Amino acid sequence: MTSRPAHIAMFSIAAHGHVNPSLEVIRELVARGHRVTYAIPPLFADKVAETGAEPKLWNSTLPGPDDDPAAWGTTLLDNVEPFLADAIQALPQLIEAYRGDEPDLVLHDITAYPAMVLAHRWGVPAISLSPNLVAWEGYEEEVAEPMWAEPKRTERGQAYYARFRAWLEANGITRHPDPFVGRPERSLVLIPKALQPNADRVDESRYTFVGACQGDRSAQGDWQRPADAEKVVLVSLGSSFTKQPAFYRECVRAFGELPGWRLVLQVGKHVDPAELGDVPDSVEVRSWVPQLAVLGQADLFVTHAGAGGSQEGLATATPMIAVPQAVDQFGNADMLQGLGVARRLDTEEATAEALREAGLALVGDPEVARKLKEIQARMAHEGGTRRAADLIEAELPQA
Numbered sequence: 546m547t548s549r550p551a552h553i554a555m556f557s558i559a560a561h562g563h564v565n566p567s568l569e570v571i572r573e574l575v576a577r578g579h580r581v582t583y584a585i586p587p588l589f590a591d592k593v594a595e596t597g598a599e600p601k602l603w604n605s606t607l608p609g610p611d612d613d614p615a616a617w618g619t620t621l622l623d624n625v626e627p628f629l630a631d632a633i634q635a636l637p638q639l640i641e642a643y644r645g646d647e648p649d650l651v652l653h654d655i656t657a658y659p660a661m662v663l664a665h666r667w668g669v670p671a672i673s674l675s676p677n678l679v680a681w682e683g684y685e686e687e688v689a690e691p692m693w694a695e696p697k698r699t700e701r702g703q704a705y706y707a708r709f710r711a712w713l714e715a716n717g718i719t720r721h722p723d724p725f726v727g728r729p730e731r732s733l734v735l736i737p738k739a740l741q742p743n744a745d746r747v748d749e750s751r752y753t754f755v756g757a758c759q760g761d762r763s764a765q766g767d768w769q770r771p772a773d774a775e776k777v778v779l780v781s782l783g784s785s786f787t788k789q790p791a792f793y794r795e796c797v798r799a800f801g802e803l804p805g806w807r808l809v810l811q812v813g814k815h816v817d818p819a820e821l822g823d824v825p826d827s828v829e830v831r832s833w834v835p836q837l838a839v840l841g842q843a844d845l846f847v848t849h850a851g852a853g854g855s856q857e858g859l860a861t862a863t864p865m866i867a868v869p870q871a872v873d874q875f876g877n878a879d880m881l882q883g884l885g886v887a888r889r890l891d892t893e894e895a896t897a898e899a900l901r902e903a904g905l906a907l908v909g910d911p912e913v914a915r916k917l918k919e920i921q922a923r924m925a926h927e928g929g930t931r932r933a934a935d936l937i938e939a940e941l942p943q944a
Contacts, residue, residue: 554648556660632658673729756927775805786870787813798897
């Protein structure tokens with residue numbers, strides 16, 4: 546513990562998968578007496594304020610969590626250009642928001658490029674909070690370079706890099722954009738080490754795995770398993786990539802008529818339950834559910850394999866069918882399958898027959914249950930919220 550309370554500034558974007566993993570760490574830092582400000586677009590101000598942190602509001606140009614996922618486009622450059630454009634327009638807002646109120650230390654989500662620029666300008670330590678996998682030794686050669694080879698040859702790709710470098714240089718940063726984004730000086734990794742590819746090649750002097758930082762979710766509501774439910778399956782594709790009515794219909798066909806089974810189907814905000822047609826009484830269709838509360842009582846989890854859902858499945862020792870939709874979810878699905886606790890089914894493969902077959906095999910396999918319990922025990926020793934707060938305090942400048 547430092548000898549004085551500090552001002553710690555956290556920066557993120559308005560996306561559940563990027564904000565939620567940090568919230569318990571922020572709550573813990575506030576409880577330890579630190580003043581924490583949290584730079585966030587207005588949509589998440591209330592969620593941030595509930596932790597005791599002070600929201601510092603700024604306006605974002607990124608698609609929001611309630612927007613159609615198609616707004617993100619389909620190519621790599623479609624995906625990355627909005628983050629750079631948003632960072633460039635956000636920086637002046639954030640400079641003004643923190644004028645005369647500079648922090649002692651910066652925490653930031655991996656997408657919060659302005660935070661790294663501000664830490665450099667202010668001359669204070671910066672710590673990345675990564676909600677998903679991090680780069681290992683050899684990552685650039687094995688993954689990044691092949692992925693970027695074609696875009697870098699295009700005029701559009703070259704313009705993206707030129708704009709990024711010019712922005713960094715205008716702020717006194719000479720690093721290339723790739724290590725600037727992908728190789729933070731210090732990072733806390735908010736996923737279990739079990740979900741990290743090539744974990745044995747991760748530089749642990751730079752990256753520390755603290756695992757899931759989960760807290761009391763009772764405020765999100767409860768869920769009670771019906772007395773007649775012999776098995777419970779939760780289906781959720783998270784908060785962003787939920788516009789999949791055909792897939793949900795396959796899930797109803799797969800599990801809705803299984804004797805003794807209860808299907809809890811979260812369809813998000815983009816699907817009208819009427820699109821599913823008639824559903825049996827054994828199926829609950831919800832736009833949102835308190836996921837951790839359901840998983841604590843579930844026998845099977847059909848998930849998009851986002852970082853949050855994947856680790857919640859592991860933390861509750863729930864077998865999973867991984868149906869990845871975008872970005873890191875494909876790699877997470879492969880990791881879960883490789884751990885022997887899940888089956889990966891791509892969306893086009895996820896027919897009622899395939900879902901039912903995979904689900905029955907997973908739920909009935911004692912070896913899957915054994916592996917899940919083993920991973921659950923390892924995760925419990927990673928330290929979570931308290932260890933994350935200890936490590937952040939260790940980086941604070943001493944009085």
